[in-house]
Every structure is written in C-alpha cells, then in structure tokens.
Amino acid sequence: MVNPAQARALLDAVTQVGRTRGPRMMAMFACVYYAALRPEEASGLCRQNCDLPAEGWGLITLEKARPQANKRWTNSGETHDERGLKHRAKDDTREVPIPPVLVAILREHIETYGTAKDGRLFRTSKGRPFSSSAYSAVWQEARRLAFAVEQVVSPLAARPYDLRHAAVSLWLNAGVPPTEVAQRAGHGVDVLLRVYAKCIEGQRARANGQITKALEL
Structure with missing residues (x-):
C-alpha cells in the first residue's frame, strides 16, 4: 500500500495526465484516499453532501453511490446507476x-x-460521468509518471481502489479506534479487522506502552 508521500505524488501525477481529464479527476481520487470513499461513492458525490469550511476539518455525508463497470475501478465489477450505500439500508447515510x-x-x-445541475462534482467537460476506461487509463498513466x-x-x-485500502490502513496504524475507522469507512468492525489485520501487526510494543501509561494513572 502507498504511504502518504506516494499518495500525494500519485495525485499530483493525475493532474499531469491529458489537458483536462486528469485535472478534472484528481479531486475524486483524493476523496478515495483522504476520506476512504469507495470509488463509486466518490463518483456520486454532490455539493450538497459536502460541508467545506474555510478552515479546519470538513464533513462528507454520503447518500448514493455510482458503481462503475470495471473491476480495476470498482472492486466489484457490478454495473448500476445510483443506488444506496454498500452494506447499508436504501435510505441510510x-x-x-x-x-x-x-x-x-x-x-x-x-x-x-463548478457542479452539474444535480450537484455532482465529478464529470466530463460535457457533464457526463467519467467512463471506467477513462479512470483506468488516467490512473495507469499517473502511476507511470509518479513511480x-x-x-x-x-x-x-x-x-484506484487501493487508495482506500491505504487510507484505512493509515488510520488504523495511527491509532484510530477500529470502531471509528469502521464507521468512517462503512465497514463492519469484524470485516475491518479481518481484512486489515496484517496492517496492524508489529504494534505490540506500542500497545504495551499505551497500557503501561494507562496503568500509571
């Protein structure tokens, strides 16, 4: 999985792909890395879902996803229009x-x-959703530029989905409680720990130190 420096290099490289395609996609890839959104969730992101203050942390409230028909992009290969969030009720957020x-x-x-008429952030210059083949082509070119x-x-x-894996792994290794990571990533805690167990191996000394400090209180 990429580290933060490598992720930043990839996002910068995306902006260098093509005259407009890469620059228009960069923020969407950034949502996958910095917010651990599934790519289909990032694709369906609308302005009304985003609280973007002038300073400090913001908030994304996810409502719908737009899965793409390419396993290299979606991790599932399924083709759908708008639908509810994965592992959640239809109208859940x-x-x-x-x-x-x-x-x-x-x-x-x-x-x-700007945004599309329905508030969508990510689209072509003609207002259409990016095709899965366009995503894949831009991503692979960015890898060649950055790596x-x-x-x-x-x-x-x-x-691109690997950016989400990198984000979740980063949060866990930073010491964010698994329950909080699971909530942000839209996982169950059991699934989170099963899928990402390897990324938190080697933390025994750190855990021992945290327990020692707690016992001294």
Missing part, C-alpha cells in the same frame, strides 16, 4: 469527517469546474 487538505482540494475543484519502473510493474496502488 454515512458521515465521513475529512481533513483540511481534502477540504481545500474540493473547494478548489468546485471553484474551477519508478520497478514500482510500476509491481502491485503497488495498481487500482
């Missing part, structure tokens, strides 16, 4: 706090490209 860096990226994106040759041929961030 999910609140995801977003860091200032993503707030700034989204504010700049909206200022530059060394040996990294390009490796599985490192092979799919």
Whole structure:
C-alpha cells in the first residue's frame, strides 16, 4: 500500500495526465484516499453532501453511490446507476469527517469546474460521468509518471481502489479506534479487522506502552 508521500505524488501525477481529464479527476481520487470513499461513492458525490469550511476539518455525508463497470475501478465489477450505500439500508447515510487538505482540494475543484445541475462534482467537460476506461487509463498513466519502473510493474496502488485500502490502513496504524475507522469507512468492525489485520501487526510494543501509561494513572 502507498504511504502518504506516494499518495500525494500519485495525485499530483493525475493532474499531469491529458489537458483536462486528469485535472478534472484528481479531486475524486483524493476523496478515495483522504476520506476512504469507495470509488463509486466518490463518483456520486454532490455539493450538497459536502460541508467545506474555510478552515479546519470538513464533513462528507454520503447518500448514493455510482458503481462503475470495471473491476480495476470498482472492486466489484457490478454495473448500476445510483443506488444506496454498500452494506447499508436504501435510505441510510454515512458521515465521513475529512481533513483540511481534502477540504481545500474540493473547494478548489468546485471553484474551477463548478457542479452539474444535480450537484455532482465529478464529470466530463460535457457533464457526463467519467467512463471506467477513462479512470483506468488516467490512473495507469499517473502511476507511470509518479513511480519508478520497478514500482510500476509491481502491485503497488495498481487500482484506484487501493487508495482506500491505504487510507484505512493509515488510520488504523495511527491509532484510530477500529470502531471509528469502521464507521468512517462503512465497514463492519469484524470485516475491518479481518481484512486489515496484517496492517496492524508489529504494534505490540506500542500497545504495551499505551497500557503501561494507562496503568500509571
């Protein structure tokens, strides 16, 4: 999984792909990394779902997703129009706090490209959703720009979805409680710990230190 520096390099590289395609997609990829959105959730994001203050953390309230028909992009390969959030009731929502860096990226994106009539943030210059083939092509070109040759041929961030894996792993390794990570990522805690168990291995010394401090209170 990419580290934060590699993720930033990839996002920067996305803006260098094509005259308009990459720049219009960068903020969407940023949502996958900084908010751990599923790509289909990022694709369906609307302005009314975003609280973007001038300073500090913001908030995304997810309502609908737009899955794409490409396994390299969606992680599922299913094709749908708008639908409810994964693992949730049809009309359920999910609140995801977003860091200032993503707030700034989204504010700049909206200022530059505006929104569709329905409030959608991410679309082509003609107002259409990006195709899965367009996502994949831009992502692979960004990897070639950002990575060394040996990294390009490796599985490192092979799919946009891998940015979500990197985000969830980062949160867990930063010490965010699994219950909070699961809520933000839209996972069950049991699924979260099963899928991401390896990323929190090697934390025994840190855990021992935390317990020691707690016992001294």
